[in-house]
């Protein structure tokens with residue numbers, strides 16, 4: 001297996017760390033391979049790749065798409081550093097409303113895997129951050145939803161600092177009014 005998979009404190013959310021082969025030229029690593037992902041119980045097929053760049057202080061989230069366009073996400077920070085967060089928003093889940101946060105950075109190949117049924121957001125800690133993530137369903141704006149990044153019901157402990165929020169995200173809903181997963 002060219003990567004390790006580690007459960008986090010939030011069941012379903014996992015840390016995926018590819019094996020890095022370093023030599024005098026630099027390094028090589030497989031960051032995704034369908035057969036290995038399937039063997040590890042992760043999705044074999046991702047249908048869209050996304051790349052966003054953010055300046056320091058930008059907070060994107062908390063976002064998700066509803067079925068039939070629900071997305072699992074495999075998130076990686078290629079440049080800079082982010083605090084990446086997943087929230088379980090499946091109403092029937094024993095972990096409903098619980099969150100997990102992890103720093104993803106250019107210095108560490110670890111990726112965060114977030115299953116369907118979770119909202120996702122991140123906060124930019126470095127001057128610039130390039131975030132690359134794979135998703136298992138295509139973008140479907142009509143099914144795209146957002147929850148307050150600072151919803152007290154969730155209580156995410158975001159790192160200190162100015163928060164730059166898009167106009168769209170300023171119109172997100174509190175968890176208790178959001179259309180969620182069953």
Ligand SMILES: Cc1cn([C@H]2C[C@H](O)[C@@H](COP(=O)(O)OP(=O)(O)O[C@H]3O[C@@H](C)C(=O)[C@@H](O)[C@H]3O)O2)c(=O)[nH]c1=O
Nearest residue numbers: 050052060061062063064073120121122138139166168
């Ligand atoms: C997400 C997305 C956006 N867009 C367009 C719509 C809009 O004009 C522009 C910016 O969109 P947004 O403001 O929604 O981008 P952003 O705030 O970066 O949204 C993303 O946030 C992170 C946290 C996620 O988890 C993603 O799934 C996604 O929701 O890009 C696409 O064309 N395809 C996509 O898949």
